[in-house]
Amino acid sequence: MNTRRRLGGVLAVLCVVLGTVSGCGGGSSPTAPTSVASTPTVWKQATSATSNAVAATNAFREYSAVTRTPAVSIVINAQPGVGASLQNWYSVGPALVSRMFSYSPYAKPVDVFLALDGTWVRDAILRNGWPNKDADEFRTLLNTNSAGTAWAAEVGFLAVAASIQGNSQTPGHEFFHLVQMKWVGNVGSPDGSNIPNWFWEGSCVFIGRQIAGELGFEDYGQARAKDASTASSVTARLIDVKSNDRNGVRPYEIGFIGVEYLVANIGMQKFVNIFDDYAHTRNFESAFARATGASLDEFSSAFEASRQTLLGR
Ligand SMILES: [Zn+2]
Numbered sequence: 318m319n320t321r322r323r324l325g326g327v328l329a330v331l332c333v334v335l336g337t338v339s340g341c342g343g344g345s346s347p348t349a350p351t352s353v354a355s356t357p358t359v360w361k362q363a364t365s366a367t368s369n370a371v372a373a374t375n376a377f378r379e380y381s382a383v384t385r386t387p388a389v390s391i392v393i394n395a396q397p398g399v400g401a402s403l404q405n406w407y408s409v410g411p412a413l414v415s416r417m418f419s420y421s422p423y424a425k426p427v428d429v430f431l432a433l434d435g436t437w438v439r440d441a442i443l444r445n446g447w448p449n450k451d452a453d454e455f456r457t458l459l460n461t462n463s464a465g466t467a468w469a470a471e472v473g474f475l476a477v478a479a480s481i482q483g484n485s486q487t488p489g490h491e492f493f494h495l496v497q498m499k500w501v502g503n504v505g506s507p508d509g510s511n512i513p514n515w516f517w518e519g520s521c522v523f524i525g526r527q528i529a530g531e532l533g534f535e536d537y538g539q540a541r542a543k544d545a546s547t548a549s550s551v552t553a554r555l556i557d558v559k560s561n562d563r564n565g566v567r568p569y570e571i572g573f574i575g576v577e578y579l580v581a582n583i584g585m586q587k588f589v590n591i592f593d594d595y596a597h598t599r600n601f602e603s604a605f606a607r608a609t610g611a612s613l614d615e616f617s618s619a620f621e622a623s624r625q626t627l628l629g630r
């Protein structure tokens with residue numbers, strides 16, 4: 318299971334052993350313009366899990382074909398003994414995410430620390446010029462990594478427990494947390510009081526799986542089917558899956574299916590516009606309604622009506 322922790326000033330995103338990750342928090346300045354109200358959305362009844370996946374994947378591919386920000390320089394810092402495949406995942410996955418969205422660029426390269434232990438990651442973070450408190454916080458995270466596999470720090474680096482590795486959606490997932498924090502700050506939280514975790518984490522799993530599929534790390538359909546199977550155990554309505562803590566419902570897999578359904582219906586730009594609007598209004602429900610052209614309740618009704626189909630049941 319998975320928790321997010323606010324450690325000092327750094328907002329850490331947790332990636333659980335099963336391959337999902339959690340969110341981050343922060344308070345950076347929004348960079349996106351206020352979005353205008355969309356035309357009303359008519360939610361389609363899903364006819365099959367596959368057709369929904371194809372529609373969302375097509376929307377993602379069309380959007381990701383455009384470079385909106387120069388790709389950031391990713392610097393891989395690998396502890397001796399870390400395998401080449403993990404280093405490759407973290408070289409190319411974050412790079413693709415970094416160029417497909419608009420956000421204020423980083424002043425320095427984004428470090429990725431692939432660590433086997435906390436002592437090494439602390440020293441490496443310090444050696445690369447990051448603050449002491451970040452180094453200490455991530456040493457603790459690495460030393461207690463039974464709850465996660467990867468974390469995103471708002472200041473602009475990723476740290477990965479390479480001994481666990483996680484699954485192949487993690488590189489894109491974690492970098493998208495950095496993008497989220499660029500847009501709206503470090504507002505992810507275990508209780509989901511700012512942005513519910515089905516959307517905060519579900520967005521990251523969706524981006525992570527799309528990136529992994531696009532780059533050939535995994536087969537999207539197979540990975541999706543596995544996540545859908547996990548999500549089938551969730552009985553709560555999607556929009557009620559707000560928290561992300563060890564004792565509650567996992568937001569990752571059901572959130573992924575929810576965001577996939579969302580993108581299949583409205584495309585990527587309106588999905589991004591939810592964050593844009595939230596950056597200005599700090600109200601998720603109204604941001605969702607303004608960006609998508611439909612209320613959260615209308616979306617919820619449509620999703621729940623298609624839920625069993627989307628889960629492949
Ligand atoms: Zn995450």
